[in-house]
Amino acid sequence: MIDWDLIRDLLSWALFLTGGFSVVAGAIGLVRFPDFFTRLHAAGVTDTAGAELIILGMMIQAPNWIVVVKLAFIAAFLFLTSPVATHAIAHAAWMVGFKPMQGPDLRYEGDGK
Amino acid sequence: MGRFIILVLALGALWLLLSGYFDKPLLLGFGAASVLFAALMARRAGIVDNDSVPTGLFPGIFGYWLWLTFEIGKSNIGVIRHALAVEPKLSPKLFYVPCQPKTSVGKATFANSITLTPGTVSVDLGEEGILVHALTEDFADVGAIKEMGDYVARIEGSEA
Numbered sequence: 124m125i126d127w128d129l130i131r132d133l134l135s136w137a138l139f140l141t142g143g144f145s146v147v148a149g150a151i152g153l154v155r156f157p158d159f160f161t162r163l164h165a166a167g168v169t170d171t172a173g174a175e176l177i178i179l180g181m182m183i184q185a186p187n188w189i190v191v192v193k194l195a196f197i198a199a200f201l202f203l204t205s206p207v208a209t210h211a212i213a214h215a216a217w218m219v220g221f222k223p224m225q226g227p228d229l230r231y232e233g234d235g236k
Numbered sequence: 237m238g239r240f241i242i243l244v245l246a247l248g249a250l251w252l253l254l255s256g257y258f259d260k261p262l263l264l265g266f267g268a269a270s271v272l273f274a275a276l277m278a279r280r281a282g283i284v285d286n287d288s289v290p291t292g293l294f295p296g297i298f299g300y301w302l303w304l305t306f307e308i309g310k311s312n313i314g315v316i317r318h319a320l321a322v323e324p325k326l327s328p329k330l331f332y333v334p335c336q337p338k339t340s341v342g343k344a345t346f347a348n349s350i351t352l353t354p355g356t357v358s359v360d361l362g363e364e365g366i367l368v369h370a371l372t373e374d375f376a377d378v379g380a381i382k383e384m385g386d387y388v389a390r391i392e393g394s395e396a
Contacts, residue, residue, distance in 0.1 A: 145312065152319025160357065161328055164371040165319055167354035172312040189256045196254065202301075206351035210358055213351075213369065217359045223369055227327035 135183040142176030149173055160223035163213055170205040174198075239289045240279055246289075247271045290341040296391035297345075303387070308353055315354040315371060329376045334365040336385040342392040346385050356381065 145168055152165025178198045185191045224231055251267045252258070278284050286292055318324045333350070337343050347358040347366055355375035360367040370376035 145316065148316040148319050152315065155319060155324065157326065158328075160359075160369045161326055161371055163357050163369075164315055164355050167352070167357070168312055168315050168319070171308050171352060171354060172316075189253070192253045196250075202352070203348075206348040210347065210351050213357050213359045217367075223330060224328050225330060227325070227373075229326065229328070 131183055135180040138176050138180030138183065142173050142180060145169065145176060146173035157229055158224045159216060159221065160213065163209060167209060170201075170209065174201050174205075239284050239291060240275060242291055243278065243284055243289050244271060244275045247274060287340055292339065292392050293341060293345065300387055300391055304349055304352070304384075307384070311353045311355045311375065314375065318371065326371060327373045329370045329373065330359070331368055331370070331376055331378065332362075332364040332366065333368050333378055333381045333385065335361070336382070336389040337392055338389070339392050342388050345392075346388045349384055349388070350381060 149165050149167075149169030149172075152168065153162050156162045156165050175198055178194050178201075182191050182194045182198075185194060222231060248268070248271045251271055255263070255267060257263045257267070275284075278288065318326065335343055335346060337346050343361065347361060350356050350358040350366065350368055355371045357369045358366050359369050368376070368381065
């Protein structure tokens with residue numbers, strides 16, 4: 124007899140742990156990366172892998188199908204809206220003339236010889 | 237008219253699945269009324285077009301999302317590696333990627349896909365294409381990003 128509850132727990136725990144790890148890694152990147160634009164990339168990890176993996180884990184634990192569908196809606200709307208938010212921030216920074224660091228030595232344009 | 241019917245069906249499905257009522261006639265009636273009201277208002281405002289009801293992207297978009305999920309997974313690993321590296325070797329770069337999709341929905345899908353993929357963020361849309369900021373030289377792979385744009389252009393092309 125296969126213990127489906129055990130398989131469900133194992134699968135969702137694996138997803139929760141990888142998702143949680145992504146959130147923490149994104150947060151660490153957010154602190155460690157040098158400038159605004161590079162930090163956006165770290166936030167992207169939390170946005171995508173972190174959120175979606177945790178929601179997937181919740182879907183496996185859901186008590187009935189209507190909860191699964193609602194979680195799927197949340198996942199889909201996050202998938203569609205989080206890049207819009209990220210782009211809005213990046214575009215706003217760009218429009219007001221905020222220039223990113225560039226190159227391997229992380230220089231601002233016009234900085235140095 | 238076809239678009240309007242699709243909008244009503246999509247809103248109706250959303251209402252049904254979010255409410256979870258299937259056997260309460262009064263509530264179902266209210267749901268149907270609100271769906272119709274919203275759809276009619278959208279029609280009156282003249283916003284039922286390919287931007288709000290992008291029928292042209294279906295059904296190809298599902299395969300694209302699946303493919304995109306794997307791309308996102310791959311670049312997530314790359315960014316996490318940089319975030320946790322003892323000495324992160326970043327070389328941020330700004331560059332233009334040609335934008336092949338022609339409809340505004342296709343352009344938005346492409347630009348959002350670039351942003352959604354960690355390691356690259358679309359910053360601006362101009363004459364030369366999409367201005368992309370990449371975390372390192374490796375992420376600034378114009379070929380791979382162009383491939384994404386070609387895919388989106390193929391999907392939206394199915395409508396014409």
